[in-house]
Amino acid sequence: ETGVTQTPRHLVMGMTNKKSLKCEQHLGHNAMYWYKQSAKKPLELMFVYSLEERVENNSVPSRFSPECPNSSHLFLHLHTLQPEDSALYLCASSQAGSPYEQYFGPGTRLTVT
């Protein structure tokens, strides 16, 4: 498998559920990112991991909890979400410290009921 993969591609969950989103990159990168894209809004950066350390957390509510066990894998643990958290969640990877582009996974479309 090549590029950046994400599972699941679609997820419907209730507000009391706990679920996890998974991202895997096969590009040899050492930085990974979570973004949120809501309807008619620009992409919002949520978390940045560089060399497996979290280096940025953009005021994201604690009901979102990231985990980066190694440079190829990134998780987003979800619990007690709100309907307004329904969005497309995109994972991306890049080389840290370079001016080069990020590559995106296909995203997980999350619906909170």
Add this chain to the structure above:
Amino acid sequence: RKEVEQDPGPFNVPEGATVAFNCTYSNSASQSFFWYRQDCRKEPKLLMSVYSSGNEDGRFTAQLNRASQYISLLIRDSKLSDSATYLCVVNEWKAAGNKLTFGGGTRVLVKP
């Protein structure tokens, strides 16, 4: 003022015509710039990178004006398949990782 601003469009373009649109950014420390293309309900995909004054790739030309802090994208000989949302992305890179700031996107509709 938004960090990265784009005209949301839509730009309705006859097939075969040329279309151009701009993106302005507020952070003068921005170091590199990208245009991404995003199709409906899909992930953004890199279209072009702009590191110096501009870049050209086939029918697509990007130009950077650092003094006025804007980047433009021009599409020549538009194809129906060019219909998409074009995202302007401004990059400030640090040792800890790139910080990409996305514009809201410009929607382009190419019609026969």
